[in-house]
Amino acid sequence: MMLSNSMRPSTSSRRGGVRLALRLAQCVVVMVALVSPGRAASHGVSACASCHRAQTDFQPQSQMARALEIARNNSVLESRDRLTFAQAGYTWTVSTRDGRSIYSVTDGSQTISVPIVWGFGAGNQTWVLERDGHFYESLVSYYPTIHGLDITTGDATIHPHTLEQAFGRRLDPTDARTCFGCHASNDVVDGKLDLTAIHPGISCAHCHGETLQHLNSMLSGDLTVYPTDLSRMDAEDISDFCGRCHRSFETVVRSHWHGEATVRFQPYRLELSACFNGADSRISCVACHDPHKPLVTRLSWYDAKCLACHTLNPHARSITDAQADRASHSIAAEIAAASASPQHASAAPAAAEKVTAMAPAALASSRPRSCPVATSHCIACHMPLTQMLGGHLWFYDHYIRVARPGQPYPD
Numbered sequence: 001m002m003l004s005n006s007m008r009p010s011t012s013s014r015r016g017g018v019r020l021a022l023r024l025a026q027c028v029v030v031m032v033a034l035v036s037p038g039r040a041a042s043h044g045v046s047a048c049a050s051c052h053r054a055q056t057d058f059q060p061q062s063q064m065a066r067a068l069e070i071a072r073n074n075s076v077l078e079s080r081d082r083l084t085f086a087q088a089g090y091t092w093t094v095s096t097r098d099g100r101s102i103y104s105v106t107d108g109s110q111t112i113s114v115p116i117v118w119g120f121g122a123g124n125q126t127w128v129l130e131r132d133g134h135f136y137e138s139l140v141s142y143y144p145t146i147h148g149l150d151i152t153t154g155d156a157t158i159h160p161h162t163l164e165q166a167f168g169r170r171l172d173p174t175d176a177r178t179c180f181g182c183h184a185s186n187d188v189v190d191g192k193l194d195l196t197a198i199h200p201g202i203s204c205a206h207c208h209g210e211t212l213q214h215l216n217s218m219l220s221g222d223l224t225v226y227p228t229d230l231s232r233m234d235a236e237d238i239s240d241f242c243g244r245c246h247r248s249f250e251t252v253v254r255s256h257w258h259g260e261a262t263v264r265f266q267p268y269r270l271e272l273s274a275c276f277n278g279a280d281s282r283i284s285c286v287a288c289h290d291p292h293k294p295l296v297t298r299l300s301w302y303d304a305k306c307l308a309c310h311t312l313n314p315h316a317r318s319i320t321d322a323q324a325d326r327a328s329h330s331i332a333a334e335i336a337a338a339s340a341s342p343q344h345a346s347a348a349p350a351a352a353e354k355v356t357a358m359a360p361a362a363l364a365s366s367r368p369r370s371c372p373v374a375t376s377h378c379i380a381c382h383m384p385l386t387q388m389l390g391g392h393l394w395f396y397d398h399y400i401r402v403a404r405p406g407q408p409y410p411d
């Protein structure tokens, strides 16, 4: 998605701002101490910390900032010296010693072993391996829920016939570039993958354009260049913006992706909801998620987000964390059972007419209904926890809805 220039605030209106004056006064001391930054330096948070503590204090702890771990700094493998997994005549081993990890696969007579350099994923980890000048996605991955290895999500349909196939899925140059492009920063230069100055994880500069120019401008005292103001995007723009990596509504529809696998594409799922209105900021990704902070996992924290639009029904009951947790898991089980049974397969609504096509005037006049059932923990019942088929991955379905018993996964 392109941001138009008209979204940029005028410099003069900013110069007049009291907020700006205060901020700059705080920064003067630090500016003197800082050296002129290079392309790589603008990706580290330290270059921004002197002036943007609210963002830099917690962003490095977010999963986005940790979406790629590199060798010698791989916290997932550090504490596990030996992991093994066997299937269909092959055995995979990941062994770690003195901060170095080796990935190997054997068929009993021959073995391929390579050092692990690139660990993708902050929780689950898949390795992108280098061999004979090519990149491969490891056929097995580490899953914290089982404290061990299993076949990589999405690769269950691969039945290796050779040791090479068991080693991993070979990535063509475009796949490798997009893989790194979504999980790390400063690694695509002039459209090509260039790992020399890679910054693992999503950096400030990955989301905010022109940060190097902004940094130079602030440090030189010229004070005219500011990154595009992302807070001016409406809900639909934000969804597309985050959707560059989380996959936008359009990407999912155009790629003809269906079934439970789409639950990981939050922009697509959210836009299917009756709640979604592209012009209403109360339902944008950033209404519920601060991209500079780790994900909030306390479900009741989100009640206020729903109640920004919906009202409380005085006759509904309040429920406890434990009750919400049980409700959430029983709905997950119902969806899994209904989706697995073949007679329900055709009951799934046909794909994706944008429900958001509802006229804004109609939305404004009809005040969103209240819940007859409960006054809290809205997420537990209306953003049903969903397991990706065959995988160890669970997602809260962003298709906000009344999940009816026996209804299969709608998409």
Ligand code: HEC
Pocket: 009, 019, 020, 023, 024, 027, 031, 042, 043, 047, 048, 049, 050, 051, 052, 204, 205, 208, 211, 212, 214, 215, 218, 219, 226, 227, 228, 229, 230, 231
């Ligand atoms: C010397 C101080 C200084 C440094 C260093 C600095 N900034 Fe800024 N930045 C400012 C000021 C002042 C503003 C305008 C006031 C505001 O929005 O806080 C600003 C605004 C911003 C905005 C908001 C744009 C908007 O319109 O909402 C972003 C994003 C931003 N900076 C990112 C960064 C990043 C990323 C870095 C590090 C690469 C960085 N800044 C380094 C001073 C600085």
Ligand code: HEC
Pocket: 062, 063, 064, 066, 067, 068, 120, 121, 122, 123, 181, 182, 183, 202, 206, 207, 238, 241, 242, 243, 244, 245, 246, 285, 286, 289, 291, 294, 295
């Ligand atoms: C440059 C790619 C990229 C962009 C743009 C991006 N994300 Fe992410 N995001 C990721 C990746 C990769 C992960 C997975 C991190 C992991 O688990 O390894 C992630 C994970 C997350 C998580 C889960 C964090 C957790 O703790 O489980 C949230 C929430 C999230 N992103 C929200 C957003 C929002 C909101 C936006 C838009 C403002 C956004 N993301 C834009 C790449 C991106």
Ligand code: HEC
Pocket: 120, 121, 122, 123, 124, 125, 126, 127, 128, 137, 153, 171, 175, 178, 179, 180, 182, 183, 244, 245, 246, 247, 264, 265, 393
């Ligand atoms: C278009 C952007 C994009 C591309 C390309 C991409 N990822 Fe991701 N990846 C994400 C986002 C966003 C998440 C977080 C949400 C989720 O789990 O789906 C994620 C999550 C993950 C996770 C943690 C969850 C899981 O599936 O176990 C791993 C591991 C991962 N990606 C590995 C890879 C590898 C390896 C490649 C290349 C073969 C790759 N990704 C390509 C955006 C991307």
Ligand code: HEC
Pocket: 045, 048, 052, 055, 056, 059, 060, 064, 202, 203, 204, 205, 206, 207, 208, 230, 231, 232, 286, 291, 292
């Ligand atoms: C995943 C994308 C993403 C990353 C990474 C990211 N930001 Fe942001 N940032 C945003 C979005 C989106 C907004 C607008 C938020 C809103 O509207 O609430 C924003 C807003 C800001 C603002 C303006 C805040 C305000 O109150 O006006 C500043 C300053 C900023 N970011 C600095 C940073 C810095 C510094 C980093 C690195 C530590 C960083 N951002 C990393 C997406 C990101």
Ligand code: HEC
Pocket: 238, 239, 242, 243, 246, 263, 264, 266, 267, 268, 270, 282, 283, 284, 285, 286, 287, 288, 289, 295, 296, 297, 298, 299, 302, 305, 306, 379, 383, 394, 395, 396, 397, 398
């Ligand atoms: C109405 C609130 C709300 C909105 C709007 C929202 N989310 Fe979420 N999101 C949640 C909740 C609740 C969770 C689950 C938190 C937990 O794990 O306990 C979540 C989890 C996530 C995760 C972690 C994986 C998962 O699906 O469980 C990602 C990634 C994410 N959201 C991205 C996005 C993106 C991108 C958007 C915009 C398209 C968005 N969210 C809009 C409430 C929201």
Ligand code: HEC
Pocket: 274, 275, 276, 277, 280, 282, 283, 302, 305, 306, 307, 308, 309, 310, 363, 366, 367, 368, 369, 370, 378, 379, 382, 383, 400, 401, 402
């Ligand atoms: C931007 C305002 C807004 C937000 C935020 C919002 N909703 Fe809605 N929601 C609506 C509108 C408008 C409708 C459609 C009219 C109606 O059903 O009242 C709707 C419909 C619903 C429905 C009925 C859907 C159906 O399939 O019949 C449920 C359930 C629901 N919302 C729950 C939630 C929950 C839970 C949250 C928080 C995670 C939430 N909403 C956040 C505006 C919103």
Ligand code: HEC
Pocket: 303, 306, 307, 310, 319, 324, 327, 368, 369, 370, 371, 372, 373, 374, 375, 376, 377, 378, 379, 380, 381, 382, 402
């Ligand atoms: C324990 C599960 C549960 C929780 C928690 C819950 N709901 Fe509901 N909600 C339901 C069920 C079930 C229905 C459908 C009721 C029916 O149609 O008989 C429903 C219906 C709704 C509707 C549609 C009402 C209509 O007239 O069609 C909205 C809107 C809604 N809920 C919003 C919320 C909000 C907001 C919260 C949090 C304050 C919430 N719900 C918490 C189970 C729950």
